[in-house]
Amino acid sequence: MTFLDPEKQFEIIKKGTVEIIPEDEFINKLRQSKLSNNPLKIKLGCDPSAPDLHLGHSVVLRKLRDFQDLGHSVILVIGDFTAMIGDPSERKKTRPTLTFKETRSNAETYVHQAEKVLDTSKLEIRYNSEWLGKMNFSDVIKLAGKYTIARMLERDDFENRYKAQQPIYIHEFLYPLAQAFDSVALDADVELGGTDQKFNLLVGREIQLAYGQTPQVIATMPLLEGLDGVMKMSKSLGNYVAFEDTPEDMFGKLMSIPDSLLSKYFRLVIELPVAEIKEIERVLADSSVNPMEIKKRLGWEIVNSYYDSARADEAKEHFEKIFSRKELPEKIPVIKLQKGKSILLVDVMHKGGLVNSKSEARRLISQNAVKIDNKVITNINHEITPESEVVMKVGKRRFLKIIPI
RNA sequence: GGUGGGAUACCCAAGCGGUCAACGGGGGCAGACUGUAAAUCUGUUGGCAUAUGCCUACGGUGGUUCAAGUCCACCUCCCACCA
Numbered sequence: 236m237t238f239l240d241p242e243k244q245f246e247i248i249k250k251g252t253v254e255i256i257p258e259d260e261f262i263n264k265l266r267q268s269k270l271s272n273n274p275l276k277i278k279l280g281c282d283p284s285a286p287d288l289h290l291g292h293s294v295v296l297r298k299l300r301d302f303q304d305l306g307h308s309v310i311l312v313i314g315d316f317t318a319m320i321g322d323p324s325e326r327k328k329t330r331p332t333l334t335f336k337e338t339r340s341n342a343e344t345y346v347h348q349a350e351k352v353l354d355t356s357k358l359e360i361r362y363n364s365e366w367l368g369k370m371n372f373s374d375v376i377k378l379a380g381k382y383t384i385a386r387m388l389e390r391d392d393f394e395n396r397y398k399a400q401q402p403i404y405i406h407e408f409l410y411p412l413a414q415a416f417d418s419v420a421l422d423a424d425v426e427l428g429g430t431d432q433k434f435n436l437l438v439g440r441e442i443q444l445a446y447g448q449t450p451q452v453i454a455t456m457p458l459l460e461g462l463d464g465v466m467k468m469s470k471s472l473g474n475y476v477a478f479e480d481t482p483e484d485m486f487g488k489l490m491s492i493p494d495s496l497l498s499k500y501f502r503l504v505i506e507l508p509v510a511e512i513k514e515i516e517r518v519l520a521d522s523s524v525n526p527m528e529i530k531k532r533l534g535w536e537i538v539n540s541y542y543d544s545a546r547a548d549e550a551k552e553h554f555e556k557i558f559s560r561k562e563l564p565e566k567i568p569v570i571k572l573q574k575g576k577s578i579l580l581v582d583v584m585h586k587g588g589l590v591n592s593k594s595e596a597r598r599l600i601s602q603n604a605v606k607i608d609n610k611v612i613t614n615i616n617h618e619i620t621p622e623s624e625v626v627m628k629v630g631k632r633r634f635l636k637i638i639p640i
Numbered sequence: 641g642g643u644g645g646g647a648u649a650c651c652c653a654a655g656c657g658g659u660c661a662a663c664g665g666g667g668g669c670a671g672a673c674u675g676u677a678a679a680u681c682u683g684u685u686g687g688c689a690u691a692u693g694c695c696u697a698c699g700g701u702g703g704u705u706c707a708a709g710u711c712c713a714c715c716u717c718c719c720a721c722c723a
Contacts, residue, residue, distance in 0.1 A: 424712050434715085463667090473668095487676070494677055527675045581689095595669090600686060602670045616690095630669075631676055 238272070241265035244305050249259050251298065252502065253430050254454045256437070261452040264424055274307040278451070279424040280363075280414055283313050283341040289475035290537070291459045292501045294425055296352040298456055299324035302425075309350070317410060318365035325571050326468055338541040348478045351541055366420040367413055378412050381445040382438065387411070390434040396504070411435045415442035415505045423451045426607075430455045441489075464493035482542050483564075486534040486550035487632075490558075494526045499532060505536045563626055567636040572637035580605070580617040583627070587635040600638040604630050 236246065242586025244265050245444040248255070249467050255261050268275050276300035279299055288296075303309050315338035323586050342362070346355060370378075388394060398400060400457055413435065418439040426436050440450035458467045468475045476488045492500065497517050503505060507515075515532075518524050532550060556562045572578060572589040581596040584605070590596045595616045599605055605612045606628045607619070619625075628634055 491676055494675095497677095524678075526673065530675080530677075554676085592687065593689080594687060595685090599670065599688090602683065604670050630671095 238265075238269040238274075238306055247301055247305065248298070248454065251294075253457050254433070255452060255454045257452065260450075261425070261454075264452060265368040268307070270425075275302075275420060275424040277302045277307050277309045277311070278312060278421055278426045279346060279428070280312045280314055280417060283315055283318050283338045283345060285478065286422075286500070287470055288345065288468065288475050289468060290351075290500075290504050290579060291475060293478070294456045294459050295429060296349055297504075297506070298427060298454065300353055303357055304429075308359060308427075309353070309357070309484050310359045310361055310421055310423070312421070313338065313345070313360065313362045314363045315339075315342070317413055322414070326400055335630075351478050361421065363413070363417050363420075367416065370416075374406075375409070378416060379409065379443070380411060380440055384408070386424055398434045408612065411438045412442065418451050419443055419446045419448060422448055424449075425452045425454060427456070429458050429465040431458060452540055454621040455497075457503060459499070462488055462492055464496050476537075478541055481552045482538045482550035485538050485541065486547075486554050487558075489534040489537060490527075490530055490554060492530070494530070497526060497529060502534055505533070505540060507536070564634060567626060567634045569636045569638055571638050571640045572619070574621055577618045577620045580607075580612060580619055581615065582620055583637065584629065584635070587627075587637075588637070589627070589629050589633050589635055599629055 239247075241262055245258075245262055248261075249258075267273075277299065279295065299309050301584065315335070319339055346360060348359070349358075355381065388397065390411070393403055393407075409607045414435050415438045416577070417423075419442060423443075424440070428436050430479055431451070436451075436453035436455070440453065443450045460466065461472060462470035462476070463472075466472050466474060476485055480488065493546060497519060498512075501512050502514055506540070515529060519529060521567055531554075534554070535547045535551055536552045553564065557564050567586065569584065572583070579591045582602065584590050584596040584599075585593050590599065596605075600612055600615045600617070603611050603613065608625050609628075619637065621637055625637050626634060627637060
């Protein structure tokens, strides 16, 4: 493998990052790597408890892909050890601790999904139980002796929780140290993460130094706001676009992002030449152009990159059909009812899975949200007598086809 | 270890014995307007429903009372200050 000029590599990596700390050390590492013809070890930690990857993850994964394309070794560290302990920070949700088996299968799912962005043939996967699981208590004490409480409390999460009078458990202080120790175990040259990881990544530097290693360089990527446009994209907030979403969902979800986020999405989640992004931003600034067209372009590009152009075309067509022309989708869930037998509408909605309770169904009816064959139903005691196929629509995107049998 | 404060629906939060399925805000959902954008306005946000009706819910368990989120006891957990 011959490496590109260090300066060229630096430029490629730097693009899209928020920070590279410290930049001069990074250039030095790149130079040495080229001189000795040894790839750098690039580390990314990931949590095996939530294997549903989404566009938020893709920002960091894409950067990892850049490293791969430049010939460096990318190591994915699956945090199976920490996951087995179970993060108590959201104890209300009684997060179940994962078994060994679960962490492996979650990791597989993770890698399988990451394949859409990374070159998995060149990916090294390590589990941190491999080294963390072997540490004994004196090893842990030694590790804990390398960092102070005051520095730990500098971390935003902790500071906020402390101020908000939320509990912080001692072992949560050990989390950053455990992650830092991963870097020691791997002798990582670079660690990547979102900006929310900055603290942890920096701890890695100090701990490596304390264990006699050359500190890693850290690179942080911007956090991608979710569909609501404000909060970070995350599974728990439900504002995400998953790699595994159907093309239709992907497209639809992307159409619902606020305009203000368009430019960021173009920059972070698809690979377009800089010039093209600039052009898009110029058009966006022009108030005479409807941003919807640009948003459709975004949706198309993303579906194209996770599926293919045919699926992207279909997704776009699907969207225009249902929401622009307000037609019916091709695939509608079906409920079969006995022909000629009357049944309360609320019962049908409930049985058909459109609502969680009949009360919710009544609420929706009284809010004019329910249509049968495009006619609004206003009576909560409305009865249906199935004679021929009809289509029920609840709100904008819930459909149910009633078939008499 | 001591003293004091606290635990309420998805989140924050009011509640001071009956009028509490619980004020208000956020979020969600729906309607109007739209570009399934944003902003705005309106409604709604425990379940069952032939019901001025019943059931479930205010950290847990008991108790006082005709009546308890509200009072008492004990328990569990959290926070602050002092050690």
